[in-house]
Amino acid sequence: MAVLSMKRLALFGLIKDLDPILESLQRLHSVEIIDDRSTFKNDSVFSYEDTGRQVDTFETNAAHASDSLKVLEKYSPQKYSFVQRQFKRENVLDKSQFQQWVKEYDNTLAVIDNILSLEKELKEIEAAIPSAEASLEEMRPWIKLDVPFNYEGTQDTRFFVGSMFKSSNDALDDKSLIETIEENTPGIVGVGIKNLASTENRVYIVVICHRRDAQNIKVTLEHLSFDFAPDSEMIPSKEFHLRENHLKELKGRINTIKAQLKSLSEERDRIKFFIDYSHICKDRTGVTSRLAISKHTFILNGWIAEKDIDDLNEALSDHKALHIELSDPAPGEKPPIRFEISGRSVPIGGVISFSEKIHSGGRREFTPFGIHTKYYEFEEVF
Numbered sequence: 001m002a003v004l005s006m007k008r009l010a011l012f013g014l015i016k017d018l019d020p021i022l023e024s025l026q027r028l029h030s031v032e033i034i035d036d037r038s039t040f041k042n043d044s045v046f047s048y049e050d051t052g053r054q055v056d057t058f059e060t061n062a063a064h065a066s067d068s069l070k071v072l073e074k075y076s077p078q079k080y081s082f083v084q085r086q087f088k089r090e091n092v093l094d095k096s097q098f099q100q101w102v103k104e105y106d107n108t109l110a111v112i113d114n115i116l117s118l119e120k121e122l123k124e125i126e127a128a129i130p131s132a133e134a135s136l137e138e139m140r141p142w143i144k145l146d147v148p149f150n151y152e153g154t155q156d157t158r159f160f161v162g163s164m165f166k167s168s169n170d171a172l173d174d175k176s177l178i179e180t181i182e183e184n185t186p187g188i189v190g191v192g193i194k195n196l197a198s199t200e201n202r203v204y205i206v207v208i209c210h211r212r213d214a215q216n217i218k219v220t221l222e223h224l225s226f227d228f229a230p231d232s233e234m235i236p237s238k239e240f241h242l243r244e245n246h247l248k249e250l251k252g253r254i255n256t257i258k259a260q261l262k263s264l265s266e267e268r269d270r271i272k273f274f275i276d277y278s279h280i281c282k283d284r285t286g287v288t289s290r291l292a293i294s295k296h297t298f299i300l301n302g303w304i305a306e307k308d309i310d311d312l313n314e315a316l317s318d319h320k321a322l323h324i325e326l327s328d329p330a331p332g333e334k335p336p337i338r339f340e341i342s343g344r345s346v347p348i349g350g351v352i353s354f355s356e357k358i359h360s361g362g363r364r365e366f367t368p369f370g371i372h373t374k375y376y377e378f379e380e381v382f
Helices: 015-028 052-075 082-086 095-103 105-142 174-184 211-223 236-288 306-315
Strands: 006-014 031-033 157-165 191-198 202-210 297-305 323-327 338-341 344-347
Touching: 006 015, 006 306, 015 031, 015 236, 015 297, 015 306, 052 105, 052 236, 095 105, 095 236, 105 191, 105 202, 105 236, 157 211, 174 191, 174 202, 174 211, 202 211, 297 306, 306 323
Parallel strands: none
Antiparallel strands: 006 297, 006 323, 031 297, 157 202, 191 202, 338 344
């Protein structure tokens, strides 16, 4: 293992070539870009862009994409064979597939938003199911009533719709109810009962009497703790079927959403690529804020290992308007450290980031402008 000799690097290029140049540096993975925003702080020509919002957008996109993968895993778990579980590896994209998925970045974002939207709707529906079921059960005892709750009867008769509490010892059958009403309302012509339903604690009935006895019967029912039905034009039998259909629709929608999420699980690989590419774009966009930029040109300062200079020249050879300057560190200047291990040039710890890390010796770890990915390798692409 040897410590490599480092060179200061300065690139002077055209703004129109900035993105492809940064992409080339990402592929090269051997340049650390210096943050020297103070150099042109008050310059009238060069300035520094604030890319914080764009960086946040890419980071948010990646986070949403990760959330969407969790949703797909919940409703359509990915199956691995024993061999796949033991020897998991990153996917490798060929160049054409990479370029195609880059073009579909916005479309993939729409798929991700759709997955998260479907999950949100699914949770809302699942939360609404208990209420819908309770609402249906509330209407079930009235299902035989095919007139509105507030129906008052015919020209000669009066209807009272409601329910009464009953204990386990109460019979509360039609005959005993009629007898109780007649005993408590002397002088009435007659009274009839239609039993709609009976539960453990309540009986649901319609009391029918002559209109001239209606007021007296009402007083008696109140005395017997009769719970009058709501003053509503709702027809219980129709309302029951409406609520029943609504509940079926909710449960059907749940099945539909789960089927949609299962079908969207086919987009897993594209979403994984989306996450990695979002990190690539975030890194590249974040670096842009460190560059001195004028209306037409930019200046990039950094560090590169001397042994990687030929690779740099080759990587940037297509950019004819680009000027490259290389120089030795200034006296007393301490460049970042880069090791060569088994013929490979690597930063200390293999870190891929832009943050500076301080070691006990006080010298900075080399932090190359590279690609941080979780799901894909882009070696064939880059």
